[in-house]
Amino acid sequence: xxxxxxxxxxxxxxxxxxxxxxxxxxxxxxxxxxxxxxxxxxxxxxxxxxxxxxxxxxxxxxxxxxxxxxxxxxxxxxxxxxxxxxxxxxxxxxxxxxxxxxxxxxxxxxxxxxxxxxxxxxxxxxxxxxxxxxxxxxxxxxxxxxxxxxxxxxxxxxxxxxxxxxxxxxxxxxxxxxxxxxxxxxxxxxxxxxxxxxxxxxxxxxxxxxxxxxxxxxxxxxxxxxxxxxxxxxxxxxxxxxxxxxxxxxxxxxxxxxxxxxxxxxxxxxxxxxxxxxxxxxxxxxxxxxxxxxxxxxxxxxxxxxxxxxxxxxxxxxxxxxxxxxxxxxxxxxxxxxxxxxxxxxxxxxxxxxxxxxxxxxxxxxxxxxxxxxxxxxxxxxxxxxxxxxxxxxxxxxxxxxxxxxxxxxxxxxxxxxxxxxxxxxxxxxxxxxxxxxxxxxxxxxxxxxxxx
Amino acid sequence: xxxxxxxxxxxxxxxxxxxxxxxxxxxxxxxxxxxxxxxxxxxxxxxxxxxxxxxxxxxxxxxxxxxxxxxxxxxxxxxxxxxxxxxxxxxxxxxxxxxxxxxxxxxxxxxxxxxxxxxxxxxxxxxxxxxxxxxxxxxxxxxxxxxxxxxxxxxxxxxxxxxxxxxxxxxxxxxxxxxxxxxxxxxxxxxxxxxxxxxxxxxxxxxxxxxxxxxxxxxxxxxxxxxxxxxxxxxxxxxxxxxxxxxxxxxxxxxxxxxxxxxxxxxxxxxxxxxxxxxxxxxxxxxxxxxxxxxxxxxxxxxxxxxxxxxxxxxxxxxxxxxxxxxxxxxxxxxxxxxxxxxxxxxxxxxxxxxxxxxxxxxxxxxxxxxxxxxxxxxxxxxxxxxxxxxxxxxxxxxxxxxxxxxxxxxxxxxxxxxxxxxxxxxxxxxxxxxxxxxxxxxxxxxxxxxxx
Numbered sequence: 080x081x082x083x084x085x086x087x088x089x090x091x092x093x094x095x096x097x098x099x100x101x102x103x104x105x106x107x108x109x110x111x112x113x114x115x116x117x118x119x120x121x122x123x124x125x126x127x128x129x130x131x132x133x134x135x136x137x138x139x140x141x142x143x144x145x146x147x148x149x150x151x152x153x154x155x156x157x158x159x160x161x162x163x164x165x166x167x168x169x170x171x172x173x174x175x176x177x178x179x180x181x182x183x184x185x186x187x188x189x190x191x192x193x194x195x196x197x198x199x200x201x202x203x204x205x206x207x208x209x210x211x212x213x214x215x216x217x218x219x220x221x222x223x224x225x226x227x228x229x230x231x232x233x234x235x236x237x238x239x240x241x242x243x244x245x246x247x248x249x250x251x252x253x254x255x256x257x258x259x260x261x262x263x264x265x266x267x268x269x270x271x272x273x274x275x276x277x278x279x280x281x282x283x284x285x286x287x288x289x290x291x292x293x294x295x296x297x298x299x300x301x302x303x304x305x306x307x308x309x310x311x312x313x314x315x316x317x318x319x320x321x322x323x324x325x326x327x328x329x330x331x332x333x334x335x336x337x338x339x340x341x342x343x344x345x346x347x348x349x350x351x352x353x354x355x356x357x358x359x360x361x362x363x364x365x366x367x368x369x370x371x372x373x374x375x376x377x378x379x380x381x382x383x384x385x386x387x388x389x390x391x392x393x394x395x396x397x398x399x400x401x402x403x404x405x406x407x408x409x410x411x412x413x414x415x416x417x418x419x420x421x422x423x424x425x426x427x428x429x430x431x432x433x434x435x436x437x438x439x440x441x442x443x444x445x446x447x448x449x450x451x452x453x454x455x456x457x458x459x460x461x462x463x464x465x466x467x468x469x470x471x472x473x474x475x476x477x478x479x480x481x482x483x484x485x486x487x488x489x490x491x492x493x494x495x496x497x498x499x500x501x502x503x504x505x506x507x508x509x510x511x512x513x514x515x516x517x518x519x520x521x522x523x524x525x526x527x528x529x530x531x532x
Numbered sequence: 533x534x535x536x537x538x539x540x541x542x543x544x545x546x547x548x549x550x551x552x553x554x555x556x557x558x559x560x561x562x563x564x565x566x567x568x569x570x571x572x573x574x575x576x577x578x579x580x581x582x583x584x585x586x587x588x589x590x591x592x593x594x595x596x597x598x599x600x601x602x603x604x605x606x607x608x609x610x611x612x613x614x615x616x617x618x619x620x621x622x623x624x625x626x627x628x629x630x631x632x633x634x635x636x637x638x639x640x641x642x643x644x645x646x647x648x649x650x651x652x653x654x655x656x657x658x659x660x661x662x663x664x665x666x667x668x669x670x671x672x673x674x675x676x677x678x679x680x681x682x683x684x685x686x687x688x689x690x691x692x693x694x695x696x697x698x699x700x701x702x703x704x705x706x707x708x709x710x711x712x713x714x715x716x717x718x719x720x721x722x723x724x725x726x727x728x729x730x731x732x733x734x735x736x737x738x739x740x741x742x743x744x745x746x747x748x749x750x751x752x753x754x755x756x757x758x759x760x761x762x763x764x765x766x767x768x769x770x771x772x773x774x775x776x777x778x779x780x781x782x783x784x785x786x787x788x789x790x791x792x793x794x795x796x797x798x799x800x801x802x803x804x805x806x807x808x809x810x811x812x813x814x815x816x817x818x819x820x821x822x823x824x825x826x827x828x829x830x831x832x833x834x835x836x837x838x839x840x841x842x843x844x845x846x847x848x849x850x851x852x853x854x855x856x857x858x859x860x861x862x863x864x865x866x867x868x869x870x871x872x873x874x875x876x877x878x879x880x881x882x883x884x885x886x887x888x889x890x891x892x893x894x895x896x897x898x899x900x901x902x903x904x905x906x907x908x909x910x911x912x913x914x915x916x917x918x919x920x921x922x923x924x925x926x927x928x929x930x931x932x933x934x935x936x937x938x939x940x941x942x943x944x945x946x947x948x949x950x951x952x953x954x955x956x957x958x959x960x961x962x963x964x965x966x967x968x969x970x971x972x973x974x975x976x977x978x979x980x981x982x983x984x985x
Contacts, residue, residue, distance in 0.1 A: 088541030095548035102555030109562050117582070117643035118575040121861075122568045125649035129570070140655060141648075142667055142857045153661040178657050186652035190570035193652025195594075196578035197858060199639035199865075200646075202593060202823040204631050205816075208606040216595055242695060242848035249847070275846075282846040284739055363658075370655040370853035393728075393735040394702070395695035399852040400823035404595045405650060408574075412652075 118196050129190065136515055137163035138183070155515040172520035173492045174509040177318070177468070181432075181511045182367030185424050192415065195408045202400035212397025213240050217407045221375055224410055225352070227418050229457050230342050231360070232352045236377040237384035239391060240398045244340055244361040244374035247387070248312075249279055250394070251357055251376065254386035255310050255334045256287040263287055267294040268312040269327055271319055271471070271499035273338065276312045293500060294327050307332060314338040316347040319499055319507040320449045321467030323347065340364045340374075341468055345425035348456035348463040356380065364468070364511075366409045366421075373398060373406045422458065429466035432510045432517055436470055439521060443528045447473045470508040482506045490523040571649050582643065589968055590616035591636070608968040625973035626945045627962040630771070630921070634885075634964045635820030638877050645868065648861045655853035665850025666693050670860045674813075674828055677863055678805070680871050682910050683795050684813070685805045689830040690837035692844060693851045697793055697814040697827035700840070701728060701765075702736055703847070704810055704829065707839035708763050708787045709740040716740055720747040721765040722780055724772055724924070724952035726791065729765045746953060747780050760785060767791040769800040772952055772960040773902045774920030776800065793817045793827075794921055797871075798878035801909035801916040809833065817921070817964075819862045819874075826851060826859045875911065882919035885963045885970055889923055892974060896981045900926045923961040935959045942980040944973055 115122055124141065128150045131139040137154035144151040154163035157170040186193050206212055218238050225231040241247035256264040266280045270293050280290040291297075294311050313335050315324045326335040337355040341347060343365050361374035378384040391397055413421050440446050451465035472493065474482035483495045483506045496505025510517060568575055577594065581603045584592040590607035597604040607616035610623035639646050659665055671691050678684040694700035709717040719733045723746050733743040744750075747764050766788055768777045779788040790808040794800060796818050814827035831837040844850055866874050893899050904918035925946065927935035936948045936959045949958025963970060 088545055092541055092545045092548060095545055095552060098552050099548055099555065102552060102559060106555055106559050106562065109559065112567075113572075113576055114565075115568055115572075115575045116579055118571075118579055118647050118649070119566075119568075120644055121647040121649045122571040122575045123566055125651055126569055126571055129651050138653065141651070142655075142669055142860050143661075144669065176658065178659075180656060183653050183656055186656070190652055191573055194571050194574040195650045196571070196574045197648045197650065198578055198582050198594070198646075199643055199862070200591065200636050202595075203633060203636055203639070203820050205629065205822045206631075208596075214595055216597065242852065245846075246848045279846050282842070283736070286737055286739055367656050369658045369849075372848055372850070372852040389735070393698075393732050395699045395825055395848070396822075397825070399695065399825040399855040401854040401858050402852040405854050407595050409652070 118198075121196065125194075132162075134158075134162050134164040136166075155513050157515060157519050169490070170519070171490045171492060172516060172523050174512060174516055174520045175492045175494050177364075177369075177509055177511060179364055179367040179369055179511045180513045180516075181428050182421075182425060183513065185421060186367070189412055192412045193409060195405050197401060197404065201404065205396060212392065213238070214400070214403045214407065217403050217410070220407060220410050220414075224414060224418075225377075227414060228344065228349065228422075229352050230344075230349045231339065231358055231377060232354045233377055236379055237381065239376040239378060239384060239387045240403065241374045241376065241391065242372040242395065242398055242402075243363055243369070244338060244359040244376075245275065245279070245372075246391070246394065247359050247374055247376045248275060248336070248338070249283055250387045250390040251336045251359070251383075252280060252288050252310055253285070253390050254383045255308070255336070255357070256285070257308050258287055260306075260308070262307055263289040264308040264310050265289060265291040265297070266310045266312070267291050267297060267328070268314075268500070269294045269324065271317070271496065271501040271505070272312060273314050273318045274498040277500070298327055305332070309333045311335045312338060314340070315353075316341045316467065319469045319494075319505075320471040321347065321451050321465070321469065322449075323350070323454075343425075344422040344456060344458045344463075345429055346466055346468045348454040349458045350454060351457065357383065362406055362409065366413060368405070368409060371402045371405055373402045418458075426459075426463070426466050429468070429510065430464055433465050433467060433470075435521055436508075436510070436524070439524050439528055440472075443531060445474065445476050445479065445531055446528070447475055468509070468511050470510060472506050472508055474504050474506075480504060486523075486527070489527040491520055491527075571651075574649065578647070585615075587611075587615050587617040589619075608966050610968060610972050622943070623972070624943045624945060625969060625976050627965060627969055627973045628945045628947050630817075630822075630962055630964060632817055632820040632822055632964045633966045633969075634881050635874075635878060636966065638874060639820070642865055645865050646862060648858050650854060650857065654857065658849060665845070666691070667853070667856045667860065670856050670863070673860060673863050673867075677867060677871075678830075680867060681797065681802065681875075682805050683797075683802045684792065684811055684830060685807045686830055689832055690834065692829040692831060692837060692840045693856065694827045694829065694844060695825040695848065695851055695855075696816055696822070697791060697812040697829075698728065698732070698825075699844070699847065700812050700827055700829045701789070701791070702732055703840045703843040704789045704812070704836075705733060705741050705763055706738070706843050707836045708761070708789070708810070709738070710761050711740055713759075713761070715760055716742040717761040717763050718742060718744040718750070719763045719765070720744050720750060720781070721767075721953070722747045722777060724770070724949065724954040724958070725765060726767050726771045727947075727951040730953070751780055758785070762786045764788045765791060767793070768806075769794045769920065772922045772947075772958075773924040774799065774904050774918070774922065775902075776803070776907075796878075797875040797909060797911045797916075798882055799919055799921045801907040802911045803907060804910065810836065815859055815862065819866060821858070821862060824855045824858055826855045871911075879912075879916070879919050882921070882963065883917055886918050886920060886923075888974055889961075889963070889977070892977050892981055893925075896984055898927065898929050898932065898984055899981070900928055921962070921964050923963060925959050925961055927957050927959075933957060939976075939980070943976040944980075 133152035136158040137152045139150035152163050159165045222233040225233050268276050313326045317324045337358045356379040358377045363369040449471040453464050456463040479485045493506035493508045586605035589611035590605045592603035605616045612618045675686040721729045766779045770777045790811045809832040811830045816822035902924040906917050909916040932938045946959035946961045
């Protein structure tokens with residue numbers, strides 16, 4: 080016994096002391112790691128919401144409904160139930176809007192780098208420290224982004240921020256309209272055009288500008304034989320048909336607003352940096368954050384820049400500083416890895432969808448799609464096959480004059496061609512919504528086409 | 533030795549084992565505490581920024597300049613240096629703007645409850661799940677808040693959100709103007725009035741409305757002898773003079789827009805819940821978050837609500853969802869402890885400032901302030917002494933016709949009375965900026981008044 084004790088106790092003590100040392104090291108290590116202080120409860124709350132996965136067919140939000148302490152799932156179209164797992168096979172595919180949710184999975188995969196913590200006293204003032212309503216850090220980052228992607232020349236350009244490009248459309252029209260003329264500026268666009276040009280310009284009915292419809296009505300020198308000012312909206316690539324359009328009017332009284340919302344490698348090859356006098360961009364179609372309402376204008380002329388800045392001030396006192404903070408964070412993620420990550424994700428998604436849609440409709444004689452030719456892209460440094468944001472579907476049969484009704488009968492809601500200044504033999508199908516929306520649309524289209532046989 | 537060993541080893545072992553158990557418990561405890569996952573880096577970044585205290589005379593921001601990895605302090609007026617500790621005693625007090633920074637310390641004290649974590653995929657869509665652009669949770673919370681404070685009746689009212697009340701002012705004018713009449717609505721306000729009514733209405737020059745200036749010009753039945761529509765802006769309490777004003781025009785063609793930005797216990801006793809047909813509110817003057825650009829309208833008539841909603845959609849596609857999320861969080865903090873905490877902080881601050889200013893000017897024969905009578909407040913359930921947002925200073929001497937220049941010479945920048953439709957014997961001094969701004973203004977005013985002797 081005595082002999083055994085002589086060994087057991089010292090050996091046990093030695094082991095125990097070593098264990099103590101190990102625990103001290105572990106404890107110090109764990110305890111010295113950074114732990115959140117005041118941000119903890121907000122972080123915990125957000126992570127709890129993010130942990131609600133909604134079966135991959137929906138998502139919960141921090142500002143959504145909470146029932147019995149649990150955030151409620153908001154399901155994709157055609158999915159339901161508490162966890163969005165119930166699929167309604169006969170449900171209608173709603174591909175009417177340009178909701179850019181195809182990028183949602185990208186941001187879920189980049190949760191850590193894209194999260195923003197806003198402290199309670201963040202930017203309470205009306206102005207930044209330089210007395211403007213524009214974050215200079217964001218201004219700088221936007222210029223870097225355009226240089227990286229090579230889609231716009233920002234040298235010598237002024238930047239105006241807006242609540243999406245929506246607010247900037249009218250700010251630009253307002254700024255380009257003459258304010259000393261008795262005749263209002265004629266606002267025009269080439270058919271098919273984005274419906275907001277008409278609806279917005281008509282809604283903000285002014286003594287200084289008036290929507291006049293189709294730009295081609297004023298071609299053939301009629302713009303130079305008049306004192307009227309013309310303001311031409313040019314969307315490029317075009318919404319709805321994806322064409323790399325250019326202004327059709329020329330003359331000393333003609334001004335163009337280049338809406339370049341879709342001029343990103345997601346949707347089009349980038350042949351060269353755009354260099355127009357007035358260009359509009361928006362994160363809605365770049366990062367997919369339509370809800371944040373953030374866009375910008377690149378403006379060459381100082382007086383136009385100043386007029387647009389006054390518009391922003393009179394209209395809303397600038398853009399929400401919270402949106403500007405978020406845009407800053409999101410654009411930093413966009414620029415990670417020289418932008419390859421997001422643009423490869425997005426262009427692959429859009430290209431896959433276009434290929435599947437094309438394959439489905441290639442056997443159809445009743446329906447056709449717009450043609451888009453592959454082109455060299457300076458960003459990817461290769462020829463890129465089409466990846467447009469929208470399908471501009473045409474019903475080819477004479478009896479199918481109401482194309483939206485024809486596809487509606489087969490369970491697909493698109494947007495009527497008449498809204499684009501065109502006619503109802505056309506319908507726009509959005510390809511940028513969720514994967515569920517796209518899959519259900521394709522399912523219904525396949526059924527529709529198979530009936531032709 | 534043997535005897536000693538017999539005691540030392542077992543006792544040592546026992547102690548060491550107990551220590552081990554303690555460490556295991558501590559380690560498990562520390563390790564099982566909630567730790568941030570994807571939100572960690574954003575939280576760490578924000579807390580590092582918040583830790584930069586800038587000597588209490590400035591603050592650093594997450595979207596501010598960073599030099600050598602350190603967030604740069606943005607100092608209050610008259611303070612400088614890397615940590616804002618250098619005071620410039622001869623510097624000018626800028627109390628021109630209505631920047632509501634007096635509430636900044638409140639939010640710094642409530643860092644934990646007011647922080648917001650926005651995940652990368654938060655509300656990317658154009659709409660909430662009910663297809664509107666308005667958060668229903670925020671709509672509900674705003675109604676609860678008005679019920680708690682007792683400053684507005686929301687029963688049966690519709691709510692429209694805007695980018696601050698600024699955007700809602702013109703949305704309301706637009707909605708109340710007749711669109712089938714050849715004559716534009718006459719937009720008026722009683723002098724002294726908030727300058728934006730004039731500058732905004734004139735800037736958005738429309739065929740449907742026109743700014744006509746002083747409301748009192750149209751009193752005495754001239755409103756009922758004409759087919760013209762009148763739209764009267766009423767700010768109550770009034771900016772600049774804090775009076776609880778009412779509309780002065782009456783008649784079947786008269787419509788009023790009640791701007792109730794300052795109708796909170798910070799600035800005025802609340803005699804009763806407001807019950808006007810169209811009322812505007814904004815967080816700028818409630819929580820002090822002018823930079824977030826968030827306001828709301830309470831609207832009685834359905835057609836006015838619908839017209840304003842269309843305006844919001846055409847103008848900006850609604851208000852930033854990021855601002856809505858932040859407003860939701862901030863208003864939750866406002867409602868903590870039945871609102872006593874923020875309203876006691878704010879009304880005490882404003883009341884103290886008014887008292888100090890009054891004391892300074894009470895000995896002056898050259899300068900006078902507006903008179904505000906104490907009144908019973910239903911929120912505090914007691915008579916409240918004045919706590920207005922602005923001083924409406926009058927230069928009493930005939931030779932001091934240019935009052936802004938007189939005080940400017942003494943190192944104070946105020947806003948010229950002419951901007952309010954009044955004359956330059958008046959100047960508005962903002963009392964809602966930082967404590968530094970107020971203190972420096974008071975210092976210069978004391979010097980100015982002491983010269984009178």
